Amino acid sequence: MTPNNKYRNTNIGGLSEANIGETKRVAGWVENIRDHGGVSFIDLRDMYGVLQVVLRDTSLLDGIAREMSISVEGPIEKRDEETYNPKIPTGTIELEAKSIDVLGKVYKQLPFEIQTSKETREDVRLKYRYLDLRKKKMQDNLSFRAALTTLARNYYAEQGFTEVETPMLIKSTPEGARDYLVPSRINLGRFYALPQSPQTFKQLLMVGGTDRYFQIVKCFRDEDLRADRQPEFTQIDCEMSFVEQEDVLNTFEGMMRTLFKNVIGVEIANPIPRMSWFDAMDKYGSDKPDIRFGMTIHEITDVAKGKGFGVLDGAGYIGAISVPGAADYTRKQIDELTEWVKRPQVGAKGLIYIKVNADGSFKSSIDKFYAPEDLEKIANAAEASKGDLILVMSGDNCRKVQTMLGVLRLEMGNRLGLRNPKEFAPLWIVDFPLLEWDDETQRFYAMHHPFTAPKPEHEKYFYSDKKEDLEKVCANAYDFVLNGSELGGGSIRIHNADVQKRMFEVLGIGPEEAEYKFGFIINAFKFGAPPHGGLAFGFDRVCALFGGQETIRDFIAFPKNNQGRDVMIDSPSEIDQTQLDELQIDIRKE
Numbered sequence: 001m002t003p004n005n006k007y008r009n010t011n012i013g014g015l016s017e018a019n020i021g022e023t024k025r026v027a028g029w030v031e032n033i034r035d036h037g038g039v040s041f042i043d044l045r046d047m048y049g050v051l052q053v054v055l056r057d058t059s060l061l062d063g064i065a066r067e068m069s070i071s072v073e074g075p076i077e078k079r080d081e082e083t084y085n086p087k088i089p090t091g092t093i094e095l096e097a098k099s100i101d102v103l104g105k106v107y108k109q110l111p112f113e114i115q116t117s118k119e120t121r122e123d124v125r126l127k128y129r130y131l132d133l134r135k136k137k138m139q140d141n142l143s144f145r146a147a148l149t150t151l152a153r154n155y156y157a158e159q160g161f162t163e164v165e166t167p168m169l170i171k172s173t174p175e176g177a178r179d180y181l182v183p184s185r186i187n188l189g190r191f192y193a194l195p196q197s198p199q200t201f202k203q204l205l206m207v208g209g210t211d212r213y214f215q216i217v218k219c220f221r222d223e224d225l226r227a228d229r230q231p232e233f234t235q236i237d238c239e240m241s242f243v244e245q246e247d248v249l250n251t252f253e254g255m256m257r258t259l260f261k262n263v264i265g266v267e268i269a270n271p272i273p274r275m276s277w278f279d280a281m282d283k284y285g286s287d288k289p290d291i292r293f294g295m296t297i298h299e300i301t302d303v304a305k306g307k308g309f310g311v312l313d314g315a316g317y318i319g320a321i322s323v324p325g326a327a328d329y330t331r332k333q334i335d336e337l338t339e340w341v342k343r344p345q346v347g348a349k350g351l352i353y354i355k356v357n358a359d360g361s362f363k364s365s366i367d368k369f370y371a372p373e374d375l376e377k378i379a380n381a382a383e384a385s386k387g388d389l390i391l392v393m394s395g396d397n398c399r400k401v402q403t404m405l406g407v408l409r410l411e412m413g414n415r416l417g418l419r420n421p422k423e424f425a426p427l428w429i430v431d432f433p434l435l436e437w438d439d440e441t442q443r444f445y446a447m448h449h450p451f452t453a454p455k456p457e458h459e460k461y462f463y464s465d466k467k468e469d470l471e472k473v474c475a476n477a478y479d480f481v482l483n484g485s486e487l488g489g490g491s492i493r494i495h496n497a498d499v500q501k502r503m504f505e506v507l508g509i510g511p512e513e514a515e516y517k518f519g520f521i522i523n524a525f526k527f528g529a530p531p532h533g534g535l536a537f538g539f540d541r542v543c544a545l546f547g548g549q550e551t552i553r554d555f556i557a558f559p560k561n562n563q564g565r566d567v568m569i570d571s572p573s574e575i576d577q578t579q580l581d582e583l584q585i586d587i588r589k590e
């Protein structure tokens, strides 16, 4: 839209040689000032571009400083050819300033150079986020995010989904994290919780007859902060009635295909491959495998045991990966890798290596116990070729060892440059176990959330009291994974009050607590609830991924820092005593 008011009658980005000879009024920020004696130049920037303003009357420059907002009027002229700037679309023209109005002065020293703010400490950028946002790249990121939102919204609208807003002040729904709580002044001593997701509400919409729901929605989770995790984040959330898993996956695949095609011009696999959770864990040691490269995990327990080497003989599971072409790793490199896996982030006790030399001979850290024939058997089981480096880990708990090997696999993938950022390898992880046993608390937790239904064919185990039986129950639950990141997940839900009650029982939530916390949904399931299922995906991460950048903070206008603080508005902050009194809340000082 072309503006036309006292500040401007065109956007800078819209100007071209076609405007030469016209008098234009533009408004924006002073990016740069260059004084060349008799003549000065200003680079003026708005959201749409940068324009060179030439000041032949240098008195016009009086009082002008960088990052002021100004309005300038004058004719558009062609630049002298030797001063063309091929880097900007307006590089062959300039505006000769006849008058300048200062609209917003700069009163303080700029805390950082806006164009190079990436080099500034992030907390400083975040404190002055409004300055950081002036940078073209940040504005581009916001526009990019908005374009993705529009595409997603249009897709869901075309598919007949109804966009419904669910409340932000709700009751605690456990989804694995802690809730952010909001005290209620008019119901003293009581608290709302901010939604970790609209899960129960979207299910209630299905009971209410909304056939297909979607929402672009803020969610709040009070989790320990990890790199690139925000306490509040955005989901694209959907739910559908009278559906099976296939319907949900197809709908979502359609949307991802639309985004990939329209945003980055990539045709993704059709259909998107699927892998069971069990295969993902066995082969990749992760429920979000990066399948851009192989180097899969092989179990070598049978061939590696019984040779008198205590560590392996005593292990319940032994696994290996074959790192292609890494047999020339030096002693030093292997020692460094061994230290790397011993870090708490990986948690391995050690690392065994077997080099398959180019001539087919072996060199290993276990040569004392294993004859070449034994090593060959291991190499075959690990599907190693000549020139490969086999890395072996062992332990009692198969999943723990696989997880450590999975981390090592990713690291080796990085080191060998096998994780091409330009390649996109999406996949569905399906058939998740319904429950996850926690040794520490000696109870089951829902692997996805407590509203996920057991597979009908596994219901017999679901009603068993035996831990081994309950461990066998799987769900029609699914995650969308891309290049080693989980972008979204969902499931077919419970829609029967008795099954839901049983689920709470299995999770160790007694009938009274279940009634108190979830009575509303159990009740709703007593009134002809339709079978339903859905999915949600993390929109911030999708933006960062499609935008080809590593941090989601670059795609959030006002993110929190890695301590969960907004350093610009200084939040969280202390509360006035009057406010506390109104809420009858005392703060313990210790």
Ligand code: ASP
Binding pocket: 196, 197, 198, 199, 238, 489, 490, 491, 534, 535, 536
């Ligand atoms: N509410 C779930 C989540 O936030 C997604 C879903 O099951 O639809 O992960």
